[in-house]
Amino acid sequence: MELMRIGAAGSERPVVRQDGTTYALDGLTTDIDGAFLADDGIGRVARALAAGELPQVDVEGERVGAPIARPTAVLCIGQNYAAHAAESGSEPPSELIVFLKHPNTVVGPFDDVVIPPGAEKVDWEVELGVVIGSAASRLTSREEAEAAIAGYVVCNDVSEREHQLVTSLGQWSKGKTAPTFCPVGPVLVPADEVDPGDLRIWSTVNGQARQDSTTADLIFDVPTIVQELSQYVRLEPGDLISTGTPQGVALSGRFPYLAAGDVMEMGVSGLGQQRSRLVSDE
Known part of the structure; x- marks a missing residue:
């Protein structure tokens, strides 16, 4: 499982890639940041993937941002x-x-x-x-x-x-x-x-x-x-x-x-x- 942030700088949206397929995470979180991680974000993504609850999304050609939003340190x-x-x-x-x-x-x-x-x-x-x-x-x-x-x-x-x-x-x-x-x-x-x-x-x-x-x-x-x-x-x-x-x-x-x-x-x-x-x- 690979968590990513896709889109223009400052407007990235969270996605997850599994076995070559990319899925949108908009329904679970607005970003991959400290609050998401502290709230069992990775676990929630894994469970949603296993349950087939995440929609596929095409990100071909889009900018790849840093996979974590601006860290505090x-x-x-x-x-x-x-x-x-x-x-x-x-x-x-x-x-x-x-x-x-x-x-x-x-x-x-x-x-x-x-x-x-x-x-x-x-x-x-x-x-x-x-x-x-x-x-x-x-x-x-x-x-x-x-x-x-x-x-x-x-x-x-x-x-x-x-x-x-x-x-x-x-x-x-x-x-x-x-x-x-x-x-x-x-x-x-x-x-x-x-x-x-x-x-x-x-x-x-x-x-x-x-x-x-x-x-x-x-x-x-x-x-x-x-x-x-x-x-x-x-x-x-x-x-x-x-x-x-x-x-x-x-x-x-x-x-x-x-x-x-x-x-x-x-x-x-x-x-x-x-x-x-x-x-x-x-």
């Missing part, structure tokens, strides 16, 4: 693959490195990514995204953490490295929060259909391979991330957690940074793939 984990930490010149962290992206960074999986004025070090970062389904604070076990997860998505934690690492005085968010810097989707897959510990994760730029790894190489796995984050912040339904990127980014020095006209493609096994073109703010 986008929380990101840094250097969570050992090889990526090494290519960044750092030791693997012993504690979660946490930074935030503004919710308005979230765009659809095929939308353009806008290069901010003067930015010369724009980088790609494919990541496994975790969508929270219920309020979570000070969780005491991995089981509680797993129960708080609604599902999984593909994220691209687009970054401007000069702003992140040079002019930021150590506060990474400055290089992470430009509008459009977080393409998400195309689908939200329910948690009970995904093994987040063994997923291929990959990216290309202009058709050339960049990242190719597996979530088995995460330093902090998904339940650990959710449980640890909950000690410091009350996670809310609809919040998005981006869990870190593997090696193969431009920061490594092995590849050039992105420029207008470049095309990023990336995906996570079982969660689909996205394609974003870089455009100049000018």
